[in-house]
Amino acid sequence: MKQLLKEPLLHFIGLGLLIFIVYGLVAKDETDENTIVFDSYDLNSLLSKWELQWKRPPTEEELKGILETNIKQELFYQEALKMNLDHNDEIIKRRLSQKMEFLSNDLVSMQPPTDEELTAYYSLKMNNYLTNYKYTLHYVNYSFDKNKQPFQVASKALSQANKDQLASLRGAGDPLPFPNYFENSDELSIRKTLGSSFTDTLRVIDTNVWTGPIQSGFGFHLVYITDRKQPAPIPLEQIKERVLNDYNYDRQLKLDSALYNEIKKQYSFELDLNEEEFDPEIIELVESTLKGT
Known part of the structure; x- marks a missing residue:
């Protein structure tokens, strides 16, 4: 059990779930459905996007246009949520799912591996870092x-x-x-x-x-x-950045999977399929997938 508690992946999962929970509580406490908060982060984000695209700060008139566009978008977004227009929209689902994945990506970057961890990963994946024949x-x-x-x-x-x-x-x-x-x-x-x-x-x-x-x-x-x-191992010091990228990618996959499984435990699924419409094997597959078996 002590060894399990030392596992870094469990720390990531706990931190990730804590972020999601706290965010939800703060969002509910600080705002109501008719209040739109525009803060420094929002303004900096708008200015950064403009300067990234146009390579200069916006003029006063351009900034006014950006703000009005942003306000309109936010108002329409809030009204669309009230009207439940996001329900079963595949594009919205995909985009929000990606944003959840981006949150878990940030967790990985918060704790870079130690030299010992990177060396252990390199040794484990040695066959990926060989010279050619x-x-x-x-x-x-x-x-x-x-x-x-x-x-x-x-x-x-x-x-x-x-x-x-x-x-x-x-x-x-x-x-x-x-x-x-x-x-x-x-x-x-x-x-x-x-x-x-x-x-x-x-x-x-x-x-x-x-x-x-x-x-x-x-x-x-x-x-x-x-x-x-014959192929031979490439020394770690020559490809350290490549190994680090691979390490972070693999850790990201593990974290995504672990977070998904932990979040999935918070939900229940009901199956309501017409048994005459689908092959029994398909129904069985859907049922087992929803149950996570």
């Missing part, structure tokens, strides 16, 4: 344009070659408009030239032997890899 290789091409059956032509050339000797096929095949070798090249750069199917195959074939045929968009290739460097 690197290759030094030679290849020959048997193109679709110059061969009716390029696969068969390449296969025959391979069967007649001394597979262990690089020189036995070097310079063979059909020319390409770029070099027929890569030296200590990142997998990504090879993929840009010959495609992902080609580079995927490079990961598993033998080195220091002619292998193939391997297809790309240019034809079929025979490949001789002289060096293949």
